[in-house]
Amino acid sequence: MSYFLLYVVSQLFLIGAWVCGYLDPLQAQLQEILLGYMGETKMSYGLKKSLTSKQLCESKDLGKIQDQLGTQFGAAFGKGGAAEGLGSTLGKTL
Secondary structure (H helix, E strand, O other): OHHHHHHHHHHHHHHHHHHHOOOHHHHHHHHHHHHHHOOOOHHHHHHHHHHHHOOOOOOHHHHHHHHHHHHHHHHHOOOOOOOHHHHHHHHHHO
């Protein structure tokens, strides 16, 4: 029973810290670390997600072209891409 109460109190503490905004800097740092492991920057990940998430037309062939274009365009701003410096600089402002 005491473990359950400790769990509930810790969860209430975390929820309170989240609502008050104390966890926002930690969330941003964790996001940067995880994107770095994936070889992405905020800019490249955002471009890939926005260009590949919604299909502009119903044709499957054009949808594949759109997906490939979004992936390649986002990879240009990722780690090792041609515009990596620009992607990391713009990603810090996001």
